[in-house]
Amino acid sequence: MKKSARIESIMANNVSLQPYKGARDFYPEDKALQKWMFGKWRRVVELYGFVEMDAPILEPTDLYLIKGNQEIIEEQTYTFTDRGDRSVTIRAEMTPSASRMVAGKRQELAYPVRWYSIPNLWRYERMQKGRLREFWQLNVEMYGIESAAAELEMIQIVDDLFQAFKAKRTSYVIKLNSRVLVNEMLKSVGLTGESALAVIRLIDRIKKLSAADFAAQLDAITQSKETSKSIVKLLTVREVSELPDALKSIESAIKLDKLISLSHSLGIRNVEFDITLMRGFDYYTDIVFEAFDTDPENSRAVLGGGRYDGLVGQMGVEPIPTIGFAAGDVVFADFLRTHQLIPEIQLSVEVNVLIREEEAAAAAQKAASELREIGVNVAVDYSGRKIDKQLKAAVKSGVRYVLFVGSEEAVVELYTLKDLKTGKEEKHSLARIVSIVKDSRK
């Protein structure tokens, strides 16, 4: 058999030890951190009755196209043709898959449906802080509730997600807005359709622009200094109550105001109205929200979402009111790091068995087996190195306990257990060792 030129070239040059661009290798300590973070996410949403679901990592490209934005699909996703000549896309978000699944079983689901997932997603992007090509996302979606009770629950969950990591409320802020309100606001100054959309996209970037640049670009869209002026003035509003009467009396504005005051009364004081909050996609139908790190180090939204009542209906079935949000693992971890909320994380090995001399190998093996039977995670060092080397390696691995097994210990069935955290070591029976290790788990 002949090797291809490509394989030969790869072998001559060695394969790269780097992970693919924008993707990460998860060494055990990285994976442990991820598991820890996801574990807390799961705990929070499950407390609210959300259940975990999942979907294929590959979907027909069509599924993503129904949302309309063809440009994004073409430029920002991994899309290719499979061997059966079908166009497929690696999932870049979870919402379409979840909507598809809801639509598919819409008659038999128990509403309200509360689903969550932590999928890995792929987007063909240029990297910058908080943005990679492969990332994980906590997706939380509730189907079938039209009232603002759903919005309030989402805000509570968002807050709890931060609270679960002991974040201070001064370190993050939850911003709220309404797309209906924004549309009405633009309509009130005579903007609709394309130009309204253009203004929305411009407002979305307002924090990146100087006041002069913003005004200039706004003028270019509105073609009227008067209109621009009114918009700029409206954008300075900080409270719903400061809006003009015609705007603050619309249903969405009232709902927004109520949501904010209810959140405050629940102790979530860091919820605020932000009329410049837009979110990139156009499918939001009313309330939108985002949570930000108050440290300017992390400028991207930690999470974001809103109400998109139209999405399930786009699968060709009756529409189902839906609200949801997603939190990215990269930005969330950045937030935790910035505020020093990541503790030292233990790997899953609990005991390292060190063998004093070759003759004790069988005894060590037996001790390890007995511990495993009772559910203790045990690794045995078979290297045959001197005991100090074995101990050093154990320390380096981060394991909490080491168990010394030599021929003498094997005879009396008392082993020396050393707690590497406290430095204490004592001789114990295996039964006693099990209870010590289990106690240490808390």
Added chain:
RNA sequence: GCGAUCGUAGUUCAACGGUUAGAACGUCGGGUUGUGGUUCCGAAAACGAGGGUUCGAUUCCCUUCGAUCGCCCCA
């Protein structure tokens, strides 16, 4: 897609248009030390890749790959 900055042992850094590109920490082996520490001895280990200029390139130039940050976009 565009722009800026940057690529030297595992890591953090050094040097240099010209012999074997240095160090620290880390790693591995060994000695001392009762089992992490101390200390001593020894070893492995790098110019991201490909072109070009040059007598000679790790150094200068180009391309490419990668990293970081920003723009665009951000589901």
